[in-house]
Amino acid sequence: MARQLISTGSPFEKTAGYSRAVSDGDFCWVAGTTGYDYATMTMPEGVEDQTRNTMHTIARALGEAGFSLSDVVRANYFITDAAYVDLVFPVLGEYFGDIRPAATMIVCGLNKPEMKIEIEVTARKRPT
Numbered sequence: 001m002a003r004q005l006i007s008t009g010s011p012f013e014k015t016a017g018y019s020r021a022v023s024d025g026d027f028c029w030v031a032g033t034t035g036y037d038y039a040t041m042t043m044p045e046g047v048e049d050q051t052r053n054t055m056h057t058i059a060r061a062l063g064e065a066g067f068s069l070s071d072v073v074r075a076n077y078f079i080t081d082a083a084y085v086d087l088v089f090p091v092l093g094e095y096f097g098d099i100r101p102a103a104t105m106i107v108c109g110l111n112k113p114e115m116k117i118e119i120e121v122t123a124r125k126r127p128t
Contacts, residue, residue, distance in 0.1 A: 003022065004022070006021035006022070008060070009038060028122070031120060032119070033120065035051065047116040055095045067125060071123035071125055071126070076103070076120045077092070077118075080108070080116050
């Protein structure tokens with residue numbers, strides 16, 4: 001399988017020179033993704049809704065590359081406030097509860113003040 005670049009059409013991708021996801025062989029790497037609705041370039045206020053938007057964008061990028069959330073083996077979560085941990089864990093559990101990728105959550109600053117969470121994942125297809 002050849003290297004494939006996946007884009008959401010976000011203006012950030014072109015400006016910063018990156019792809020939303022890159023698949024190569026059995027692997028797909030999804031870049032740090034925030035809660036923007038890329039169709040409208042709007043960001044919900046709540047961290048829970050930002051997390052859902054983020055996961056929707058990640059699932060769509062994985063799907064375009066021929067992968068699914070069930071292929072995710074690694075997830076990195078970046079949140080801007082430790083108080084968000086208890087709010088985002090149940091939302092992440094909706095998506096990854098049965099998949100259970102290796103994961104890390106880090107409290108840090110993000111690029112824009114409206115961003116409360118950013119998620120990056122790595123997926124690997126299992127032999128069929």
